[in-house]
Amino acid sequence: MSPLDTLRSPLAFLQDRLSAIPHVDLLAAEQEWWKIEGVAISDTIDHAATPWVRMFDRTGRRVDEILYPREYQTMLRKGYRSGVVWRAFEEKSLLPTFLLMYVISFYDPGICCPYTVSLGTALPLAKHGSTELQARFLPQLLRKGDSVWQGATWMTEIGGGSDLGAGVKTIAWPAGDRWLLTGDKYFASNAAAELAVVAARPEGAPAGVRGLALFLVPRYREDGTLNRFIRRLKDKIATRSVPTGEIELRDSEAYLLGQADAGIYLILEVLNLSRVANSVVSVALAQRAMADALSYAECRTAFGKRILDHPLLRRQFDERLRSLRSAFALAWESVRLLDQVWMERPPYSERYHLFRLVAHLAKYWTAEFAVDTAKWAMEVHGGLGTLAEYGAERWLREAMILAIWEGTSHRQILDGLEVMERKQAHKTLFAQLAEVAPAAESREMESEVERLLSLPPDQKEAEAEAVFKRLAVLSADCLSRKYP
């Protein structure tokens, strides 16, 4: 078997990269389902483009139902049943979740968004929610059947998602045992969710991120009427397996999670979880694009031989496979670290800061790699790559969204810079890499980082990209040596 053969299946690649995988049978069954059923459903959803919202039923009652082709539910529920959310809590480990996500997102990168944000709802509830809130809402999120509730994490408003301190204008008023929220969320993923965690500013709280709190907002009020409205769904270029909408909160009933003045920590925990998921999905997508390119290069002939046997293309496959392995190693390192720290609360450990740095490196680099690989795979398809008919172009659309949501490269670079500067997380990283990194290279990189950190602020920011990119590539390459 050629090393390229591991490209053909996500589980084969996982097995090639990881020494011991729990739940192999589960993963094999998931993969099989996608091959036989899921692929065709996913194509249908992508072709159907933006789903529609039915705002009112025939009697004039506001309902805000999202209307998908019916089989969307089949595809969506498959992952929940397999345990992409409930296993994390039952097994007290995130590994099953991310293994499942890798397999699933090889076939549909967008569908992992609902899973991620459902986990991102259950997690703060389980960590920071009162006993009463947990009893009231957690079981629904962890159901194993089709009645499972979905979660959602709604932070971004029209002013932008990077600068949440300035961007979040939603206001929360206390109202007895609950709060009432009013505001508009502009990029609200999984708009149909039964429960959402929502960033808002309690009336009178200070400006900036320190004044933010995190709330739980159910779909329906206690009296059974809608608790939030879908103004419209976004016409996105991809990830059509997750409905992203604009949400209107109008005196919406809400429940505070944790302390009102510690919301920013909860928000960042949720975001960091998403970034790890984004990294795993990005690598799986890159593998998928390569798998499609491979099967095409095997069946297409030019100048008397398969195009796979043209030396230029063959060289590209070999090199890109190496890069895929590196990208995977970086993403999986963020998974491993998160799995160790996900239950930490402030003040966080050194390991937590290491996790944050690795998560920023991974989110940044795996998305770049996914975009570049999807572009390359389209080109391998030649003219067919420009047609909607053959699907090669889809992976580039999907990859572009992965590169943008959960923070573009700018956000990752600057936040990575901050955790190095404030928490010295790079030192922990270099210590970790020592066992696998060539010493000279590692030393040179470390001093480059130190030089960067010593620059005046504006210059530091201006020069950060090149250093951060080299650090990501070096870390990825080194980490890939740790895998079989």
Place this chain on the structure above:
Amino acid sequence: MSPLDTLRSPLAFLQDRLSAIPHVDLLAAEQEWWKIEGVAISDTIDHAATPWVRMFDRTGRRVDEILYPREYQTMLRKGYRSGVVWRAFEEKSLLPTFLLMYVISFYDPGICCPYTVSLGTALPLAKHGSTELQARFLPQLLRKGDSVWQGATWMTEIGGGSDLGAGVKTIAWPAGDRWLLTGDKYFASNAAAELAVVAARPEGAPAGVRGLALFLVPRYREDGTLNRFIRRLKDKIATRSVPTGEIELRDSEAYLLGQADAGIYLILEVLNLSRVANSVVSVALAQRAMADALSYAECRTAFGKRILDHPLLRRQFDERLRSLRSAFALAWESVRLLDQVWMERPPYSERYHLFRLVAHLAKYWTAEFAVDTAKWAMEVHGGLGTLAEYGAERWLREAMILAIWEGTSHRQILDGLEVMERKQAHKTLFAQLAEVAPAAESREMESEVERLLSLPPDQKEAEAEAVFKRLAVLSADCLSRKYP
């Protein structure tokens, strides 16, 4: 005025880069029309996606009309009237054509395809057509009003466009003073054209590219019925301003251009013209993507200031502007050279071989740059970049097609390799660059090329990409020093 300000208008950028520009008033008027009228039309066409074909009229007569929003004709004809085709022949220079194309493709990269293939039809007719054929068909292609005919260049069949020798299965039978062609063209740009140049193999001609001939095929037979059929239009992800179809030739009336056994030279002349156009369009598209990113970065605020004033982003703008100038210099060098050699016939001069090398470098590098810039510009838009609503995503779709049609990077690299190997075109290139290139860098590059050329065939091909890329970047950077 900041250097970034030249990004805002294609003419401003041309004036900044070129010392003397003919027809400035014409270009200014063209730019003005696009700002006021064309932009909105172009958006409509892109949103309308694939146009439809009306195959039969109500009486059952086959008509194969392509149905666009009506204003498409307004947009299309604008360029023809301005002289994107006729000026080349009247002024005996291609400069007006490519200057117009630069301005136009800043607003709509796809619309330059009809112009290019119309020129690519008129050119072989004017160079290689008999006096009688020229008298019969050339005037229509050079009309200055709305009755102008469009041309088209149909080579590729289902077997692929790279290996034309194997791919072209269309057969030509002699039939008195004309030929009859039967075959299927798979990527037929400008499917509505009144006249097309078509690659076919005369019955009994040898296999491979040497057996190909080039024919002129009118839309209608002499008896007024359709001479070729549009089986369907391709559902492309972009360049919707040019209808690309599958064409069925069924005993279609055709006229031979040049000698039947020299067709491959004519075909390559047409292809090389297209590659130069592709390079010009790629640079204009990159400028446009940057212009949009700039206007967004000026109006968007985060952390208390315009995002343009964030050092990381500002650095990216400055560096990318430098790269844009280099890419432009490379593309324009291919224009300048083509303008000197476009009337050459075999055997070609040394300058012609230099042109071919520069054209391959330019087609390859400007498309890469356009894709990378369009991706970056989407990311500058953050979440808005993922929405169909704001247009930022369009430039990436358009750029991907520019990177694929007229030959992907593989094709350019391998053909560039061949012209260096067989014609020593790199030597002429290095001689040209001597006046502007740093001597050491240039020497090092030259020996790297020589080393590559000396490798055994398979290894040479496998290692070609890295060398070709460095050669492209070096050439572009050096050439950009020649411009004001």
Place this chain on the structure above:
Amino acid sequence: MSPLDTLRSPLAFLQDRLSAIPHVDLLAAEQEWWKIEGVAISDTIDHAATPWVRMFDRTGRRVDEILYPREYQTMLRKGYRSGVVWRAFEEKSLLPTFLLMYVISFYDPGICCPYTVSLGTALPLAKHGSTELQARFLPQLLRKGDSVWQGATWMTEIGGGSDLGAGVKTIAWPAGDRWLLTGDKYFASNAAAELAVVAARPEGAPAGVRGLALFLVPRYREDGTLNRFIRRLKDKIATRSVPTGEIELRDSEAYLLGQADAGIYLILEVLNLSRVANSVVSVALAQRAMADALSYAECRTAFGKRILDHPLLRRQFDERLRSLRSAFALAWESVRLLDQVWMERPPYSERYHLFRLVAHLAKYWTAEFAVDTAKWAMEVHGGLGTLAEYGAERWLREAMILAIWEGTSHRQILDGLEVMERKQAHKTLFAQLAEVAPAAESREMESEVERLLSLPPDQKEAEAEAVFKRLAVLSADCLSRKYP
């Protein structure tokens, strides 16, 4: 010339039916423009389906722009320039308006909706607005150039449009020299209008229709921000030339027209104007469907002859032409009467009540006839009639909307019943018909009406349809004898 030839052009039919037509040159020019330009634009708009709303610009400012193919504006403004609104006030006659509408709606029935509601905004302003309001807003509505403002008439809410007394929940609060309106309009035609007349209930006003008032609501507040929001556009099956939306009023600045307690009269005046327009448009649409069927029947052959020459089909053409003339006569009678009474105010004259009855008969019957004719014309096209490609199916979609908006047949029948019962309007009608109706038939009809009116309420309503239909047909047939 065969009588069927008058079907081919709206102006030819008008000239055949009306003895003296003002502005023949204007109408001829309008018709010519549509043939050459408008038809293709109208097709584009219908194919483009629901336009999109851009809710926010790139800076996050709410803008609620409706994005049409650009040439929509060309088509829309054509009618305004020709005077479909301003002539009514300048010439103090509605005849030019309805003559223009007949010609225009032969080509596009939907585009007359913006014209009608613009007139329906200017009219109450001119009749009932204060001098100051008129000075402030009327000139913009009557401009002759492209800067003309559009109007809109927003009454219906989610609870339904028939029972406005119960359906209108929008509340108006007094606020100094203006009012502030809050509520949601569910079927808001011409959602992009600069100015709308809006039904609302002043706080504290009685329930039911007597508590309604009519307000003028500009698109922008005095401070330049949006004064009302487009929640979304409706995905209608036709009349895509008018954007119909859901409108959110949120403390929207508004100006009272007339007395707060007389709003229902103003509302009904506006509605009655719309019904007359609807009748004219319905007849023009029926003519258009017949014209298309005719041209098809002339070019299609079966069993050795044109299908027009098959006796069964020929008979249908002849009979339907007679019905078209009757329907036109009924519609035009409503125009003539409206032209006499449009400046009346309560208490209304007997002639006004006659107008109301004729308007109900005309709205009801012309829409029924348009639907039936469009269905028949589809069938004449055979299989082609079922395809989107050939346009025959469009007229049925358009006709169905004409049959529903401005009140379905139920509404017309019951309101017609009321004006007969309360105002004895049928007596005036029969007096008018006397000169042309066969005496026996007329007497019989009158006693049938009287019998109906004498029934107990529930039975009267249950049996009303059959009587009303016969009355409509009789009136139409009789009136058609009055025309040349």
Place this chain on the structure above:
Amino acid sequence: MSPLDTLRSPLAFLQDRLSAIPHVDLLAAEQEWWKIEGVAISDTIDHAATPWVRMFDRTGRRVDEILYPREYQTMLRKGYRSGVVWRAFEEKSLLPTFLLMYVISFYDPGICCPYTVSLGTALPLAKHGSTELQARFLPQLLRKGDSVWQGATWMTEIGGGSDLGAGVKTIAWPAGDRWLLTGDKYFASNAAAELAVVAARPEGAPAGVRGLALFLVPRYREDGTLNRFIRRLKDKIATRSVPTGEIELRDSEAYLLGQADAGIYLILEVLNLSRVANSVVSVALAQRAMADALSYAECRTAFGKRILDHPLLRRQFDERLRSLRSAFALAWESVRLLDQVWMERPPYSERYHLFRLVAHLAKYWTAEFAVDTAKWAMEVHGGLGTLAEYGAERWLREAMILAIWEGTSHRQILDGLEVMERKQAHKTLFAQLAEVAPAAESREMESEVERLLSLPPDQKEAEAEAVFKRLAVLSADCLSRKYP
């Protein structure tokens, strides 16, 4: 239970109308499946509009796959499994087929087309195919599992479907044990079928319908390549559950059914089967439209009460229910008669001619009733009826296709006239009606028919419609008295 309650379910209506129904459990299960699964799938298919054809796979092989949302197959196969085709042969009765079709088409009128044409393929094969052909192809059409083959009946060409004698230009050449067919079919329902019956003219056969023969054409040639090509799918306004395409036959392998000179009989047998199916589907569709109107009228309130309780609307419901019952009786009479004569061969019995007359009356009248009912149901929905969102408009689109395919009203009237004139089928009909028809009415109708038949040809045709319509209504009303 109110009589209106039978509208709510197709099985309830069947049980109310027919004294003994076989397979009630099967029908109940079918109905249940549609309520729970099928309705949502059917909506998806209708919204997805025209499916796409993938003409070539990635290797360039022509494949002509029709790409539907994946769940289309689930819906399609449901009916085949339930026995809509195989039961006819196993139970030697068409009743189970038409009972199933009634239930199914209440939910999706279009999906019964594949079933009908599959039956219309199996039937001539079973009646007229050689033993060898039957052995080779019949078992696949009668499979009970998902591997069942579908059939198709392709007659119509671009010249039109009414005048098959002139319209069919497809030529058949004998080629050993088979034939080769070349021609284009313009309205080819169920374009994906594995087997089709195709009308063609053997080379040298006489002009007109007498020269037509019927052939069996498999999807694949014996060598495994495609035997016919889908040029494109038609963009129909409805019945999107059946893909209708244009089919190219190019030396397509074919097998003769029956005698080459008796093809027209086989063709007409197939068409008459389709007309009966069309009648059953039309009535079910009318019931569905009424059921939707009913549920809306029960939940919508105006003027203080449910709109169902408004006397005018209530009266319409009651009268329309009576008409529905009549239409059903007429359609079911055509089913009963067909069930008695479907195995007849020429020369046909008197009963067969009666069947033909009733089938024409039923096809004509049930389609008219379906269109009228769908229009009315839209109007009951008021404004919501004009929106794509609520589905009311779908039934009108579907009904219009039922009124057109299998022959418009013109065709039914003229063919009905012929069978009365040539075969005196009206005499048999009046004899049958005698037991239930009021004697005077029946006598008057009969003499009216006789008077019509005695007119000169052109006048007869011109006056036929009114008489045929009265005959249809009378027959329907009378027959409805025969049902419980």
